[in-house]
Amino acid sequence: MRLLHTSDWHLGRSFHRVNMLSAQAGFLDHLVEVVRAERVDAVLVAGDVYDRAVPPLAAVELFDDALHRLADLGVPTVMISGNHDSARRLGVGSGLMSGAGVHLRTAPAACADPVALPDADGEVLVYGLPYLEPALVREEFGVERADHAAVLGAAMDRVRADLARRPAGSRSVVLAHAFVTGGAPSDSERDITAGGVQDVPAAVFDGVDYAALGHLHGCQTIGERVRYSGSPLAYSFSEAAHRKSMWLVDLGPGGSLTAERTDCPVPRRLARLRGTLEELLADPALAASEDAWVEATLTDPFRPEEPMARLSKRFPHLLVLAFEPAGADAEPDAGYARRLRDRTDQQIAEDFVAHVRGSAADPAEQAILRDAFTAVRVTAAAGEDR
Numbered sequence: 001m002r003l004l005h006t007s008d009w010h011l012g013r014s015f016h017r018v019n020m021l022s023a024q025a026g027f028l029d030h031l032v033e034v035v036r037a038e039r040v041d042a043v044l045v046a047g048d049v050y051d052r053a054v055p056p057l058a059a060v061e062l063f064d065d066a067l068h069r070l071a072d073l074g075v076p077t078v079m080i081s082g083n084h085d086s087a088r089r090l091g092v093g094s095g096l097m098s099g100a101g102v103h104l105r106t107a108p109a110a111c112a113d114p115v116a117l118p119d120a121d122g123e124v125l126v127y128g129l130p131y132l133e134p135a136l137v138r139e140e141f142g143v144e145r146a147d148h149a150a151v152l153g154a155a156m157d158r159v160r161a162d163l164a165r166r167p168a169g170s171r172s173v174v175l176a177h178a179f180v181t182g183g184a185p186s187d188s189e190r191d192i193t194a195g196g197v198q199d200v201p202a203a204v205f206d207g208v209d210y211a212a213l214g215h216l217h218g219c220q221t222i223g224e225r226v227r228y229s230g231s232p233l234a235y236s237f238s239e240a241a242h243r244k245s246m247w248l249v250d251l252g253p254g255g256s257l258t259a260e261r262t263d264c265p266v267p268r269r270l271a272r273l274r275g276t277l278e279e280l281l282a283d284p285a286l287a288a289s290e291d292a293w294v295e296a297t298l299t300d301p302f303r304p305e306e307p308m309a310r311l312s313k314r315f316p317h318l319l320v321l322a323f324e325p326a327g328a329d330a331e332p333d334a335g336y337a338r339r340l341r342d343r344t345d346q347q348i349a350e351d352f353v354a355h356v357r358g359s360a361a362d363p364a365e366q367a368i369l370r371d372a373f374t375a376v377r378v379t380a381a382a383g384e385d386r
Contacts, residue, residue: 001119001174002034004262005247007046007214008231010084012059015235016319021058023267027068027232030265031246035075036261038248042117042124046214046229047082047131047177049090067102076101078115081130082177082214083192105175106130106136112158114172121253124171127159127208131177131192131215147275148192149200152178160207171255172208180204183216183228188236193344193373194201202226212247219245225257232264237295237320240270268293268317274324277304281314293343295320301327345373 009027010252012067014020037045050059070077079102082089091106098104103115105128114125132155134146141154156174163172179185179192192198192215205211211226217239219230230246234240242244245261252258271289273280275299280286294315298307303323312318349369354360 001041001117001121001124001171001251002030002039002041003044003045003124003210003212003247003249003251004038004040005046005212005227005229005249006031006232007212007229008048008082008217009045010048010051010231010233010235011056011062013051013235014260015233016278016294019098020233020235020267021062022312023141023233023265024092024292026265026267028062029242030378031232032069034064034246035070035073040075040248041119042126043075043077044173044212045077045079045173046175046212047080048084048214048231049079049082050085052160053085055087055136059316061311062275067100069117071100071102074101075102076115078103078105078126078128078175080104080128080175080177080214081106083131083133083190085131087130102192103128108132108140108155111155112162114162122167122169122171124173124251125166126173126175127162129155129159129174129176147203148198150176153198153204154174154238156204156207163207169320171251171253173210173212173251174205174208175212175214176205179215179216180213180222180226182222182227183213184218184220186217187238188231188234189215191345193346198344209251209256212249217243219247219261227259233267234270237270237272240272240295271295271315273297274299275313276300277307277310280311286314290315292317294318297321297322299324299326301325346370349373 023306049063067077081090091104094104108130111127111129114127117124117126132151134148137151138146141151143150143154159174161208172316180200181199205226208226213228216228217231217235218336220228227247230244232244234242244264246264247259248262249257249259269292271292273286274290276299280296294317296311296318308321346369350361350366
């Protein structure tokens with residue numbers, strides 16, 4: 001059975017101030033063509049279909065059109081909700097849509113209820129594990145610790161228990177939306193830290209033939225059978241070096257597996273430039289970046305006059321301008337975004353406490369901050385599904 005693994009469409013999201021709907025439409029056109037040309041048997045979408053709980057109408061129309069075209073091809077789609085989606089909104093109509101081959105898995109309680117996809121070698125059982133917010137699903141899964149490893153581990157225990165009741169030789173696939181240990185993040189993913197921990201070990205997926213992951217925006221292989229497809233489009237300049245793609249996975253008899261990447265269209269290249277204003281304006285080697293979306297970091301000792309206007313004449317798609325004077329103390333003068341890069345909300349709050357008070361937060365204060373962030377995230381998640 002040939003599976004197309006994709007995730008993190010983030011329909012409705014913009015790239016800085018650039019509307020990405022046309023690029024997202026182009027990707028969905030490409031996806032449908034890949035399904036047709038590569039004779040794909042099923043499409044797997046591992047969460048973050050939309051960028052927010054209540055997406056704009058244009059994004060919903062893109063989603064609806066893509067599902068209609070896949071259904072017209074007779075190709076089933078299995079899709080889970082991610083941490084950006086409203087699980088309940090995305091799941092509306094799932095019972096009716098399953099009759100058209102569109103299988104939405106958004107309810108945690110149904111994680112061990114697979115979609116059975118038949119082929120010449122038997123059945124492939126596809127289990128959809130939607131994004132599991134630990135504090136909201138802890139009781140459902142009966143775990144003591146409200147963290148990602150605990151709830152995802154309990155969900156996978158249910159999957160393995162269901163598999164044990166199936167005929168010998170049944171092949172299995174799991175869709176999950178999580179931060180798996182060993183994965184490389186980028187700047188455009190929403191922090192999902194719970195209880196001070198956000199990642200789960202890859203071993204949690206032991207016992208299934210393939211784990212199709214979503215959440216991280218870089219395509220990457222955690223293990224032969226555990227992979228992220230990454231987002232089909234770049235949503236931050238930290239993804240400038242990414243090769244955006246999807247996985248074509250062939251799952252044969254006995255669980256034999258091969259996977260290859262198929263590239264996604266690039267609406268416009270990303271370029272991260274650094275130097276003085278005059279260097280960026282004059283360097284002939286930067287000619288290739290003149291048609292790219294540009295993030296420029298100026299290293300002039302003093303801010304030059306009208307840098308945005310002057311740079312935009314050469315780089316008309318300049319989106320981000322930062323200042324990092326060469327030789328200056330990195331901490332006070334470093335760009336705000338750079339100082340926050342790779343920092344969780346908890347770490348940023350603790351840094352603030354240390355900066356204002358002159359001493360680090362003690363363990364009790366760290367726990368208070370952690371509880372506060374958890375409460376905010378849980379309240380927001382619960383509110384999105386009302």
